[in-house]
Amino acid sequence: MPHSFFLFRKIKLKKIKRILSGDFIFKNITLIFALFVLSLAILVFYELYSRSQLSINKFGLGFLFGREWDPVQGIFGALPFIYGTVTSSIIALMIAVPISLGIAIYLSELAPGYLRSPLSFMVELLAAVPSVVYGLWGLFVMVPWIRDYLQPFLESILGFLPFFQGPKFGIGMLAGGIILAIMIIPTISAVSREVMLAVPNAQREAAFAIGATRWEMIRVSVFKYAKTGIIGAILLGLGRALGETMAVIMVIGNRPNISLSLFEPAYTMSGVIASEYVEATQELYLSALIEIGLLLFIITLLMNIFARLLVWRMMKIFRGAKE
Amino acid sequence: MIHKRITKRKIIDKLVFFLSSLSVIIAMIPLAGVLIFVASKGLSAINLEFLISLPKPPDEIGGGIGNAIQGTLILIGLASMIGIPIGVLAGIYLAEYGDNRFGSLVRFMADVLSGVPSIIMGLFVYVAVVLTTRSFSALSGGIALGIIMIPIITRTTEESVKLVPNSIREASMALGIRRWKTILFIVLSTAKSGIITGIMLSIARIAGETAPLLFTAFGSDVWATGLNKPISALPLIIYRYAISPYANWQAQAWGAAFILVSFVLLLNIGVRYISRERYKK
Structure with missing residues (x-):
């Protein structure tokens, strides 16, 4: 049947022409690279997961709760590092959140x-200084200051609390928390400022119109609407604090102990990976270090996913409200 | 009574104003502190020999960071060769074709990836490349830094391509120019300064990355001879010298920090300058 034969050829030719056209090729090349970005997270997870099998099989869930880290005997428990990472990040948040919110309020509403x-x-520049330079400054300028002024001061007024007792080296959990705070202030303040600026101006005007002061306006209009986004910003900062490596390594003391005292040295998850991978010649040791990396990856990934979702959702709502 | 309440409200308002300005000042203290110390301690360590010669053992006077500067430049070059094409093309996809579910997912993932700690990317390259080739290398360092660049460049490229007005695309297509040529030659050249800004920012970020280089580039005391050998870098030498017990190494760490911070700050100020020009138009 000649008719349908020609039709068939025509369609096929069209298809081939379409495939050979620059548009089709270009679109798919860019698509491949977009796919690559998407697959990167899966690739990282797969590689870290498969290389930490040895340790996962040997220690199971107990890895998370083991307090002992003894490479010579082949016993590996990650609890001291998890404790160090979480505690130093909490200290950082306690210092950085109020300051960052103050900055965001000032820059978006009051300045x-x-x-x-x-x-x-200037606040962005704070984020531009490399982490290792903060470490250098922390080690030679901040740590002596903490040792000579901050620790005696804290001990004299709050010394009855277990947090502020112990040796006064300067180096330790407190120093780690403070340096982390400095490094996450730009993240939290920049994102909070952005979400505060996204609050529609009509909200502000409405508050002023009924006689609110600036602070009342901020509380009623800005905070109420930007709340979700601000929580997102804080979580982004927390994600950064959890994974920060170099500056903390240089000031926290790197000793795997769990102590209530903030003056004692501690060790973080990223810290132990960065400083012990060279010594990790046995398979199990290396695998345990990579498992810590895998844990850190999963935690920061989830934290970032959650934080981004909060920020995105809020911005979307406001874009809708503005139109 | 009413008068009293109004005064109280006004006091709280003033207090908030005071506290929020105070927090800006508090945040400036570490920035100023770092810059002042790096400048004062760093400048005194710098001379020509410091910039062009190889490191020396701690008990000898002199020596420099020439190979670390060379290494950092090589690593930035390698990372750019990986990060720029991937990031720019993925960004073009997001801006031009990414207005769908898949696009949102990629966009979201790029944002999330830029929050993953750089040490994880270093560990990934260590596991995937260094353990496979059984050697630390400049190439693996470049790959790690390149991966860190990708999400940043992807998002900034997308943003600046999206800023190009549609009328320009339509004008080009009305002349019969195909879409891919329109994008490559007309949209991209309009979005050029924005894309370059993003690339500069990502270079500023990776230039100071240390943790991923520990596992990959590793560091070295000699001039770079090949991409399959370990290579030195400024952040690596700052770390090594800072935690050493030797006073002259510590002094050199400040010198190296001065070079690195100047480079990063210049890039940031350059970005600021370029984007100001753009916003004026």
Whole structure:
């Protein structure tokens, strides 16, 4: 049947032409790279997971709760590192959240127009300084200051609490928390400022119209609406604190102990990976270190997913409200 | 009575204003502290020999960070060769074709990936490349830094391509120019300064990355001879010298930090300058 034969050829030719056209090729090349970005997370997970099999099989869930880290005997428990990472990050949040929110309020609501952009730039620069340079400064400038002034001061007024007792080396959990706070302030303040700026101006005007002061306006209009986004910003900061490596390694003391005292040295998850992978010549040792990396990856990934979802959802709602 | 309440409200308002300005000042203290110390301690360590010669053992006077500067430049070059094409093309996909579910997913993943700690990316490359080739290498360092660049470049490229007005695309297509040529030659050249800004920012970020390099580039005391050998880098030498007990190494750590911080700050200020020009238009 010649008719349908020609039709068939026509369709086929069209298809081939479509495939050979630049548009089709270009779109799919860019698609491949987009797919690559998407697959990166899966690739990282797979590699770390398969390389930590040895340790996962040997210790199971007990790895998370083991307090002992003894490479010579082949006993590996990650609890001291999890404790160090979580505690130093909590200290960092306690210092950084109020300061960052203050900065965000000032830069989005209160500062005079000509100051906003240069000050935002300065806060961004805080994020631009490399982590290892913070470590260097922390080790030679901040740690002596903590040892000579901050620790005696804290001990004299809060010394009855177990947190502020112990040796005063300067180096330790407190120093780690403070350096982390410095490093996450730009993250939290930049994202909070962004979500506060996304609050529609009509909300502010409504509050002022019924006679609110600036603070009342911020509380009623800005905070109420930007709440979700601010929580997202804090979680982003927490994610950064959990994974930060170099600055903390240089000031926290790197000793795997679990102590209530913030003056004692501690060790973080990223810290133990970075400083012990060279010594890890046995398979099991290396596998345990990689499992810590896998844990850190999963925690920070989940934290970031959750935080981004919060920020995204909020921005979407406001975009809807503005239109 | 009413008068009293109003005063109280005004006091709280002033207090909030004071506290929030105070927090800006508090945040500036570490920034100023770091910059002042790096400048004062760093400048005194720098001279020509420091910039162009190899490191020396701690008991000898002199020596420099020439190979670390060379290494950092090589690593940035390698990372750019990996990160820029992947990031820019993925960004073009998101801006031009990414208005669907798959696009949102990629966009979301890029945002999430940029929050994953750099040490994890280093560990990944260590496991995937270094353990497989059984050697630390400049190449693996470049790959690790390149991976860190990708999400940043993807998102900034997307943003700047999206800023290009649709009328420009339509004008080009009305002349019969195919879509892919329109994107490559017209949209991209309009979005150029934005994309370059993103690339500069990502370079500023990776130039100071230390943790991923520990597992990959590793560091070295000699000039770089090949991409399959360990290579030195500024952040690595800052770390090694800072935690050493030798005073002259510690002094050199400040010198190296001065070079690194100047480079990173110049990039950031450059970005600021470029984008200001763009916003004026």
